[in-house]
Amino acid sequence: MEAAAAFSEAERTRILAKAALFAPPPARLEDGRQDLVGLSREQLAEALTASGEKPFRAKQLWHWIYHQGATDFARMSSIARPLQRVLAERFVIGRPEVATVQTGADGTRKWLFRFRDRQEAETVYIPDRQEDRGAVCISSQVGCTLSCRFCHTGTQPLVRNLGPAEIVGQFVAARDSYGEWPSPKGETPRLLSTIVLMGMGEPLYNYENVAQAMRIVTDGEGIGLSRRRITLSTSGVVPMMDRCGAELGVNLAVSLHAVRDELRDHLVPLNRKYPLAELIAACRRYPGASNARRITFEYVMLDGVNDSPADARELVRLIAGIPAKVNLIPFNPWPGSAFVTSRPQAIRRFADIVMEAGYASPVRSPRGRDILAACGQLRTESRRTRAMEGSPPG
Ligand code: SAH
Ligand code: SF4
Numbered sequence: 001m002e003a004a005a006a007f008s009e010a011e012r013t014r015i016l017a018k019a020a021l022f023a024p025p026p027a028r029l030e031d032g033r034q035d036l037v038g039l040s041r042e043q044l045a046e047a048l049t050a051s052g053e054k055p056f057r058a059k060q061l062w063h064w065i066y067h068q069g070a071t072d073f074a075r076m077s078s079i080a081r082p083l084q085r086v087l088a089e090r091f092v093i094g095r096p097e098v099a100t101v102q103t104g105a106d107g108t109r110k111w112l113f114r115f116r117d118r119q120e121a122e123t124v125y126i127p128d129r130q131e132d133r134g135a136v137c138i139s140s141q142v143g144c145t146l147s148c149r150f151c152h153t154g155t156q157p158l159v160r161n162l163g164p165a166e167i168v169g170q171f172v173a174a175r176d177s178y179g180e181w182p183s184p185k186g187e188t189p190r191l192l193s194t195i196v197l198m199g200m201g202e203p204l205y206n207y208e209n210v211a212q213a214m215r216i217v218t219d220g221e222g223i224g225l226s227r228r229r230i231t232l233s234t235s236g237v238v239p240m241m242d243r244c245g246a247e248l249g250v251n252l253a254v255s256l257h258a259v260r261d262e263l264r265d266h267l268v269p270l271n272r273k274y275p276l277a278e279l280i281a282a283c284r285r286y287p288g289a290s291n292a293r294r295i296t297f298e299y300v301m302l303d304g305v306n307d308s309p310a311d312a313r314e315l316v317r318l319i320a321g322i323p324a325k326v327n328l329i330p331f332n333p334w335p336g337s338a339f340v341t342s343r344p345q346a347i348r349r350f351a352d353i354v355m356e357a358g359y360a361s362p363v364r365s366p367r368g369r370d371i372l373a374a375c376g377q378l379r380t381e382s383r384r385t386r387a388m389e390g391s392p393p394g
Contacts, residue, residue, distance in 0.1 A: 011239040019206055022141075024163035025117050027094070035094040036065060037172070038165025040212060041219070051090050053083075059221070065093055066222025069172065069181030095176065096169045108368030112380065113173065115166050119159055120380040121200050123170040124373045125178075125192065135194040138170045140210050141201025142382045146235055148255070148268050150300055151376040152334040153200045159384045161206040167213035171195060171223075195225065197232040198253070200378045204237035204244060214248050227251075233298065238274040238282045245287040252286055253296040253327070254279065258306050259314040267306070276318065283322055294323045294360075300376070301330050301342035301350070308346075312353035325360040332366055332374040 027035040034047060045058035060078060064070040071093045073084040096113035099120060103109045109125040119142045127134035142159035144151075171192070175181060180192050195217065197203045203210045214230060217223045232244060233253040245252065256279075258264035264271040271279075289295050297319060301307050315326065328351055331341040342350075347363055354361035366374045 008239045008242070012243065015205065015237065015240060016208065019161055019208065022158060022160045022206075024115075024160055024166060024209070027116070027163060027165050029092060029116070033090055033092050035165055036061065036091050037094050038163060038168050038213070038216070040164075040215065047091070061087075062219070062222055066172075066216065066219065067182065067224075069175060071095060071176075094165060094169065095173045096166060098173065098177075101177070102371040102373070104368040104371040104373060106367055108371065108373050109174075109177070110368060110371050110373035111170075111174065111177070113166075113170060115162075115169075119382045121162060121166070121170070121382075122373075122378040122380060123174055123199060124368060124378070125174055126367050127191075133190050133193050135196050136171055136174045136192050137196045137199045138167060139199030139201055139378065140167060140197055140203040140206045142380065143384075144201050145205060146202055146268070146270050148235060148257075150257075150267065150302060150331055150337065150339050152337070152372075152379045153376065155336075156200075156379050156382075157384060158201075159382045161209055162201070164209050164212040164216065167209060168216050170199075171217060193225065193229060195230045196253075197230070198375065200380070202235055202237065203232050204234045204240035207240050207243065211244075211248055214250060228293065231296065233296075235268050235270050236274050236279045236282075237270070238278050241282040241286060245285075249288055251293060251296070252283070252289070253298055254283060255300075256297045256315070257300050259311055259318050263306060267302075280318055280322075283319075283324075289323050291323045294325050297324055297326045299326055299328050301328055301347050303331075303340040303342045303346070305339065307342040307350055309349055309353055312350045316354060316357040316359070319359070325362070326354050327362060327364050328354075329364045329375055330366060332369060332377050334372065334377045334379070 036044060039047060045055045048057050049055055064076045070076060073088045076084060096115050099112040099114040101111045107127045111123045112120055113123060114120050121139040121142050123139060124137040125134055126137060141161050143156040144153045145158040147154040175192050178191055182188055217225045218227055227249045231251040231253050233255060235255045258267050261271060261275050264276060283295050286295060328347060331339050351361040351363055368374050
């Protein structure tokens with residue numbers, strides 16, 4: 001047991017060291033001003049004290065930045081004008097640039113965000129069909145190191161990790177786009193009230209930045225999202241799943257997609273490193289998993305590949321005893337993809353077997369396919385440049 005724990009710790013250290021090799025560039029503007037978005041509360045206080053301000057200003061600024069959505073110091077009525085001007089000379093409240101924005105026929109909206117070094121990532125808002133609210137699907141990396149066969153992002157090599165400012169930035173910029181900040185009357189926004197870390201990249205291969213961003217969005221004096229309204233999806237980075245559960249306590253979604261190692265090795269190559277038995281064991285010990293907080297298993301439906309009744313029965317056997325639901329995702333095609341979406345009757349049959357075993361088995365209806373915004377369709381033109389390859393770690 002101890003040996004296994006030590007092994008995991010060594011693995012975690014290795015994963016974090018590798019993530020640092022793909023770190024984002026420092027968030028300072030060319031004119032020397034510092035971006036306040038993405039700093040932890042402590043870092044914000046440090047930035048202010050370093051420029052001669054009192055630490056209590058951090059609390060005030062936090063409220064303006066994350067509760068009110070202010071991007072202009074001149075709007076901060078609780079701060080005296082001369083100080084507003086000083087702050088504006090030293091700091092900015094940054095937003096990623098909107099390179100393009102498209103809204104699909106079903107109301108899904110996709111942004112291509114461009115960051116300070118001109119790298120790009122996509123973000124999607126998916127309105128709920130029944131309720132007057134929806135989820136923001138956020139990217140954690142530009143590209144991905146993993147190359148799941150059915151995923152468009154997987155065809156784009158990892159360019160770099162996104163920093164906390166860029167991860168939080170996607171959410172706040174999405175809110176800006178809908179005017180979703182408290183009104184002067186104090187009405188709170190509810191439209192963009194859920195985050196799914198299901199965009200480009202593997203969030204657990206960029207753990208530190210994702211964790212800092214999630215601490216910011218859940219902070220009760222700012223955006224104040226409940227952890228229960230955040231779902232992190234992983235393709236199965238087992239050593240980081242424990243840390244994610246212990247430290248962040250967000251909902252977990254696991255991209256399962258196959259129930260036998262041989263097939264999963266092929267579809268989700270990370271399985272060769274962390275095979276099914278280890279993945280399922282990590283799910284069993286995920287803290288806080290209960291009937292009220294189930295683990296979501298995502299299962300892409302690929303015609304003739306993983307959609308047989310025998311697969312469904314094996315799935316049920318594999319996850320027995322885990323408080324879970326199984327999200328069946330009809331494969332979303334993209335230019336050059338090699339798979340075909342399962343036939344509706346195959347999906348129904350699969351869903352019925354899973355449901356009869358006592359698990360909810362919703363079929364995720366494709367959203368925003370017309371604008372290539374559905375699961376697994378995201379990809380940008382960003383590439384890792386020579387200069388980045390030569391840059392020192394950290
Ligand atoms: N990297 C993380 C999160 C991003 S992908 C992960 O893999 O979990 C979000 C979900 O979409 C994953 O379950 C992923 O496997 C699935 N997906 C990828 N490509 C898809 C496609 N073409 N059609 C349907 N789902 C896809
Ligand atoms: Fe990366 Fe997830 Fe796509 Fe796999 S499915 S290539 S882990 S983004």
